[in-house]
Amino acid sequence: MSSIFQLRKARVGVVHIGHAPYWPQFPGLKEELQGYGRIFEDMLGEQEVELVSGGFVDSVESAFAAAARLKGEDLDLLFCFLTTYVTSSSAATVILNAGGVPAVLVALQPLDKLDYSRTTTYMQLANDNICALPEIGGVLRRAGRPAAGMIVGTLRGDERATAQIAAWCRVARATAAFKRATIGYLGHTYEGMYDMNSDPTAFTATFGSHVRMLEMDDLAQRVHAASEQEIQAKLEQIHSVFTIADPFIDPVTRPVAPEHLAWAAKVAVGLDRLVADYGLTGLAYYYKGLDGNAFERIGANMVLGNSLLTGKGVPLSGEADLKTCAAMLIMDRLGAGGSFAELHPCDFADNVVLVGHDGPHNIQISEGRPIIRGLELFHGKAGSGLGVEFSIKTGPVTLLSLSQNEHGRYRMVVTEGESVAGAIPQTGNTNTRCSFGRPVAEFVEQWCAAGPTHHFALGTGHVAAQIASVANIMGIEVCHV
Template sequence: MRIGQLSVYFGLFDDAMPPGFRTTRQEYAAAVGAMLADYGEVVDPGLVDSMDRAVEAAEVFAREEVDVVVFAPTMAAPPAWPEQALSGVDVPVVVLGAQESGVVPDNYDTEMATARSLPVGLVMFTNVLVRNGRPFTSAVGELGSPELAAALAQAMRAAAAVTAIRRRPLALVGQPMDGYSDVLATDDELALLGVRVEDITAPELSEAFAAVTSAQVQREAEEVGRTADAAAVPDDVLERSCRLSVALEGLCDARQLGGGAVNCHGPTLRWNPEVGITACLGVSRLSERGIPFSCTGDVPTAIALILGKAVAGSALYCELYQLDLPGNWILVANGGEGDFSGRAPGSTVRLLPEDHYRGENGPGVAVAFELPLGPATLVSLTPALGATGGWILVVAEGEVVGSRHHRMEGPNAMFRFSSAPVAKAYQRWCQAGATHHAVLLPGARHGDLGAAADLLGIQLASV
């Protein structure tokens, strides 16, 4: 990630401050830059201390194609300068208030107030961001403290997640399921998030499928075999799914795609005489590579998968099947796809013929594995009329208390909400506007996703 550092300085007080004051602010900016370097390559145009320097900074950020800009003032300064510096880039903005001291001493005087005027400079600029409708997230604390480090890490994870959904287009392989109005999103709605979608048609997929060589199929089968137990899958079934996996990977690489959505249940995949199977193995392999895919043409959930993968390291496309009221949990599962990197440590990925969703050429290959116990987060994303930014990100923290329903023939988990008993929590989940598809993430991710919602300028619904 390329990080633009935007640090401002105001020379109005130079005559009133001790010699070398500007040098101390430069040293402070350097310390901030060293902290930011933990998250990527820092692009620093130098202290912005005038409108001319702000124009130069804008040119540098645009030329270097930064992925995020971190506003880290060294002191109070006119907010029109950083406003100008951001004018040439449409990227996430993180506001960093890294105080050099967390204590206000009893001998605090006017000179010290000028030297430590960072909070004033911070709120001067955040006001302008709000006035202009430019989303941002923030991290505030004492420079060098673990608390500030944690807040900054959260903000940078969120920035990386937002960058992930915008940097590359998403693919739609087949149109959404007919009648599934809860998974739809218009181009105008997607544009609110900065997301672009490209169609991959049935003829394009068929051509890519036919172009895969026997050697590529064999290599894919060997790689899959090193990760998963394929004993239950006939060789011809595995080979056909491996061919589709290679075809999808090739299309993603050729088009530089960041993820997307397939619809197996239509003429592009299951009812395509050239392909004729589901894509579960292929999308599972792509998800492990960091190119997540949802099913049924559900682009909003594909976006949620990409966000989740970026902040948590793995993300499972799923549905919430049934409440277990005595046990106080809900069954989370899917039809046979999953990010291998999200499986329980030491567990085996099982490959199974997907007889439940046979196509014109028989079954595809489903994947099944156990999920790790412990803290977890459910996520859903939907466009919504009247919502802030036109979208709602629904987030529910809880824990996975079991993963034992092997006859589901797919990844599954017993999820317990932390906020309320399962019936009440699921009622809130529905009330918040969640779709019938969700994303399951390892760990407690409400803070990360809340920061991502801030950067996207959309509504966060906490369940």
């Protein structure tokens, strides 16, 4: 089963741009600039991406040749490294003919400042990286293909530039995740939740992914086929990750009986098989069942298996929320985790709002070991089973909701805040105390007025800028709250 967790790396291209008229005038300059290009490639090589080099370009002719090479490489992002002043013809020719790949213009100066008393024209040209940025940026915008971004700084020891390079590689991972992806859709949306309803064709048109319609029978068959050896291995995994909790004062909670845990493990094995057999990148699911039948028992006991899969980079979203499944996938590939969540009660005294859900969750961003708690019922749903309870890590957080406007086009609603330490209800659900730098009532009003769905992906870190870059590349409107 390990193959299902081998996540696709982003394919990132790089091309170095120079200016051929300089070479006969300044011997050695070309070789020096090529050396700086190799330093930049080494920086990219430290990221978790597949790197494709288009080489050194210093004329329109060599730009066409580089574009032809890069066009067949199925790139997710292209870094255009400006080594000196270059004409826009060289840079734009590569970018506009490389197959529509989004491009980031990079101008990293070798020296943090010139030694003005000793500066020569050669030295200036070796540090003239930013000179062509406005020219190239303006030409790309006129061509209707504006640069996805720009990075300006120094070539060595520049933490800001290094962080931007890493951030853009994560953006490439997020957009790459939807390429050739299959998102499973199992069952139907929770009755009456109009905001959950989705058009799979519109989803494919926006993200390029296939939405695979699945039946409960597909999952049930794989659950019932689980072997005792597989179930025991899953139980060992569960015990290594979770802490088993006793019932709390909430009468809904109950002891975690061995047979309940074994059944949840069996369902988790079936989920692993479902993901593997259909090559799923993610799964949106909900099925109510009836009168304690097999489908109800399976549907009510998916939270453990879903949380384990979500923690491994295969997001699963409850109540058949296809949009939040996509939001969770984006957050995961940005390195922020992305847990299925909604607004819970406010704590007006402490100026926080509780954020969480009854599942599924991203256990990779849990503050400490997540807890398993037995539940006599799931409020508003059928069946009984096991719940997962935790807060996400304290510190910066980001909320991402994927919604739609009145024309049916997708839009992202995003905000940044803080996860703060403190008590949470012990009800078998996740709950995180979130503060947003303003009165909590004001935040809730502003968030809800922005038109999100009531579910969203809750992740660690402040990644709103990276989300905006993903949205820009995908042609999706983004609203910051």
